[in-house]
Amino acid sequence: MVAAKTGNGEAHSSEAFTRLYSPRKIDGSFTGKHIVTVEQFSYLDLQDLFQLALSLRERVRQGDRSLIEIGAGKVMATLFYEASTRTDMSFQAAMHRLGGAVVSTSGGVQFSSVYKGENLADTLRAVGCYADVIVLRHPDVGSSYEAAYYLDKLHTRLDRHPVIVSGGDGIGEHPTQALLDLFTITDYKNGIDNLTVTMVGDLRNGRTVHSLSKLIAQYEAKNVTFCFVSPDILQMPAYIQDFLVQRGYQVHQTSELDEVLATSDVIYWTRVQEERFANPADYEAIRDHFVMTPEVLSRAKSDAILMHPLPRKHEMGTQSDHDVLDEDPRAVYFGQMENGMFVRMALLAKVLGLAGA
C-alpha cells in the first residue's frame, strides 16, 4: 500500500488521493467495493444495477413489505460536509426502504468534531467503526478517494470493511447523479441507442454533464449524438469531447440552442451562473439564451424529455414558467428525482451484498 506522505509530514490534499487510490472496477461484483467514480462501471454492471432498480421500484409501488428484510440490521452513515437535500434525503429514504438504519451527526457535520479540527481521514474511520456503508458529500475534489483509501487502511486493523459511496466531491464527481440520469434516459426512452442527447448550460464546470457523458459511453450506447450547448467560455472540456469522438460518437458544439433543439431526444438542462463571468455585461448578453421556458419547450420534439438535476432557479424562468413546464409530459425531472431513490436502493443493496434484493 502506498503511504500518503509528503516530505514535511503534512497531509496530502484530498485531490492527491485521486492518484494514490485506484478504485476497483465493479466487473460483475459490487459487494464491498467503494463507489467513487463512474469509471468503475461497465455496460454489464450498469445493466445489472438498472435491472435491480426497476425491480425495486416495482416492489415499492406495490407496497411489498418484504423489502425491509433486505437491509435489516445494516447501518448507513451520512457524512455531509455541505448541503444537498436531494442526495441526502434520497439516500436516507433508499436505505430505510430496504429496512436498514441511518445514522448521522446531530446538527450536521458543521456542528461536529470536524469543526474542532479533526481531519477527514480520522472522522471517516470513526464513522467506519460504526457503520456498514458511508455516504460522503464533501466540497473537496478527491475526498471520496481519500475516504476509500483510509477505510481500506482501517480494514487492515479491524474485522470490518465498511464501504464508501460518494455523494459528490466538489467539482469532481457525483457518480450516483450520473447513474440516475442514465437510468432515467433508458427508462423514459426505452434505451439510449440512436438518440440525440443535448446538454445545455455551464458545461465546463458541471460535473453532472461530464459524468453523464462518460457514463453513456461506458454504457456502450450505439449511435448516440451529443450536442453541447453553452456560452463560449463554458464549453464542455476538450478531453471529454475527444473521449467521445474516439469512442465513435458524433459531437456537436454550439452556443445556439435552436441549432439542435428540434432534433433532440434528451434535453439535459443546467444553470449558467453569473459568477462565472468576469464581466457582468458578458453574462447579460447570453443570459436569456439559457433560460428554459414553456415557449422554448414548445419547439422541442413531442417525444423529447426535459431533464434537470435540480434545484432550479432562473434558468427555468419564473415560478409561473415552472408551473406550466411541470405540467408538460416532456418534463421528466420529478421522475428523474424519484428514480434517484430507486437507483440508490439498488446500489446500496449491491455494495452491501444484500440477499433478497
Added chain:
Amino acid sequence: MVAAKTGNGEAHSSEAFTRLYSPRKIDGSFTGKHIVTVEQFSYLDLQDLFQLALSLRERVRQGDRSLIEIGAGKVMATLFYEASTRTDMSFQAAMHRLGGAVVSTSGGVQFSSVYKGENLADTLRAVGCYADVIVLRHPDVGSSYEAAYYLDKLHTRLDRHPVIVSGGDGIGEHPTQALLDLFTITDYKNGIDNLTVTMVGDLRNGRTVHSLSKLIAQYEAKNVTFCFVSPDILQMPAYIQDFLVQRGYQVHQTSELDEVLATSDVIYWTRVQEERFANPADYEAIRDHFVMTPEVLSRAKSDAILMHPLPRKHEMGTQSDHDVLDEDPRAVYFGQMENGMFVRMALLAKVLGLAGA
C-alpha cells in the same frame, strides 16, 4: 386545477394558497388526505381518531411489539423551517413507534438547498419523491396549503401520492396541537360536555387557542362555557367569539382571572409576550396578572386541569414555582405533551391508511 399564477410571473405568497387550495374534509376517511386545518374534522372523525389514540396508548404502555408492524416500510420526512422540539420529536417518535422510518435534512433545513434559494414548492416535491408522509413546519401562513397544492400536482405526474401533515404554519394553524389539546381534555375530564373552559394569555395572536376553540365547537361539545382571559389589547378575535356564540356557546371575556378561576374546569395557560406592547409600562402593568403560580392554582377547583402547550417561561413563575406546580395533580401539561405522541401516531396511521392500527 387552478394554476397559481400572478400577472408578473412571480410566485404567489404562501398565504394566497389558503384561497387557492381547499383541503378535503375527512368525512369518515383519512387515507391519503393532507392535514392542514382543524376545519377538516367532524365529530365522528375526531371520535374515530381519539379512539385510535387511546388504543395505541394502551398498546405502547403494555409494550405491545406488534405495533411496529403497522407502519413497517413507510417513510416519513420532517421538513422544519423553524425549531419546534416537541412537535418534531413527538412526530418522529410517533412514526418510529408504528415501525416506520424517518428522514430529515442533516443539519436542519437551514443547512440545505432551501438556503441556496430553492422555493418551498420544489423542496416539497423533492421530499415528496422519497417519502410517504411529510411533516412540515414553516413560519409562513398558508405554507401547508401550498405544500398540499404542489403535492397534488406531483401526484398527477408520478405514481405516488405523499401526504402533508402540518406541524404549524406561522401564526396560522397548528392542527395537531389542537387535536392533542382536545384529546387531553376528553381524556382527563371524561368528555367535554358541560365544562367551563378558560383560556388565558395572548388570545389575539395565539393560534393554539384559536384552533382549540374551533375544534371544541366542531366536536359538538354540549353546554361548554368559554372564558377568555387576556389583556385588553390581546383579546380573542371577534370572528372566533362570534363563531362560538352562533354555535350556541356561552362566551365570557375578561381581563381578570379571578372572575372565572374558581369555576373553571379546564385552565389553558399561554404566555403574554412583552414585545406585543408598544409601551413597556403597559406590559409591566398587567404582567403579574398573567403568571400562574402555586398560589393562583390553589384557588382553582380541586378537579380542574391546568394545561399549557409548552415551552413555558416566566408565565409560570420561577423554577421553584414550576417544581411545586409540577407536583400538583391538576397540572396535566406533561400528560398533554405525551398525548401529543399518541394522537400523532393515530393520525399518521390513519392518513397512511395503515392496517393493524
Added chain:
Amino acid sequence: MVAAKTGNGEAHSSEAFTRLYSPRKIDGSFTGKHIVTVEQFSYLDLQDLFQLALSLRERVRQGDRSLIEIGAGKVMATLFYEASTRTDMSFQAAMHRLGGAVVSTSGGVQFSSVYKGENLADTLRAVGCYADVIVLRHPDVGSSYEAAYYLDKLHTRLDRHPVIVSGGDGIGEHPTQALLDLFTITDYKNGIDNLTVTMVGDLRNGRTVHSLSKLIAQYEAKNVTFCFVSPDILQMPAYIQDFLVQRGYQVHQTSELDEVLATSDVIYWTRVQEERFANPADYEAIRDHFVMTPEVLSRAKSDAILMHPLPRKHEMGTQSDHDVLDEDPRAVYFGQMENGMFVRMALLAKVLGLAGA
C-alpha cells in the same frame, strides 16, 4: 424527594444536582437505572456488562440478524448540547444494531426551543414523554444528575419511566467512555491484573483519565501500577491519587515519560492544551515531551497497547506520524473506538431490560 429550590426561586445550577441526586448503584440489576457516573458499577456489574458486549460484538461480526429483535419497538433520543461525533454516532449505531429507533432534534439542539430559553429540566421531560432512553451530552457538570432527578419526577406523574444515559457532562464525567476504555484494556490484554497503566497528558482536567482510574479500582484489578505523566501544573488530582493508594495500588507521578515508557503495558495518551498555560513559554518548554510519534512508540514494550480517546491533534504529531502509528499493532485506538459501540449496545440493552441480548 428533596425539592431543588433556592431561596430566591431561581433554579439550582446543574452542579448542585450532584448533591441533590444520588444515583442508584447497579448492584446486579441495570434495568430502569439512570447511568450518570462510574461509581454506580461494581466488579460484578462490569463483568456482566463486558460479557454482554463481547457476545454482542461476536453476533454483529457474524451478521446475526436476530439482533434487531432485541430492541425492536424501543425509542432512544439523543440530546446533544455540544458536539461529539463519536459519542453521538456510536450511540445511534448501537441502538440501531439492536433494532431500536432513534429520534433527535432536527438541526441539533442549538436550533431548538432550548435556544428560545427553555431550561434543561423542561426539555428533558419533553423528550422523556416520547423516548424510552435519552442520551444527554451537555457542557455543564451535573447536568446528567439534574436530568435523572427530573425524569424521576416525571415518573411520578406519568405511566412511563425513561432512563438517562450520560454522554458526558462538561469536565464532570463521561461514564461510557470509561467503560469502553476499561473494556478495551481487558479485551486486548486479557484482563488487567498485574499491568502497568500509564496515563499521559493533561491529567488535571481530563475527565477521561479520572473516570478510568476510578473504574479500574472498582473493577478490583489486582496489582495494577498507575503511572501518571503530566506537566507539573496538570497533575492527576490528589483525591484520585489518594483513592488509588488507599485501595492498595502503586502510583507513580512524573513529568518524564521515559521514566515509565519501557515498562508500561497500557499507554493512554491525551492532549495537553496550550490554553491551560498562562505563559506561552511554559507551554513551549514542555510541548514536545507530550507528543506521541513512531519514534516514541518504538521505545515501548512490544506488547504494549497505545490508547487515545480521540479526536487527536498535534499530540500525535503530523499526518505522516498518524499514518505510521496507525499501522503499528500496538495502536489500538480504532479498536477502542469500535468497542465503544459494543459497550453502548450492551449498556442500552441492560438499562432497557431487553430480552434476547
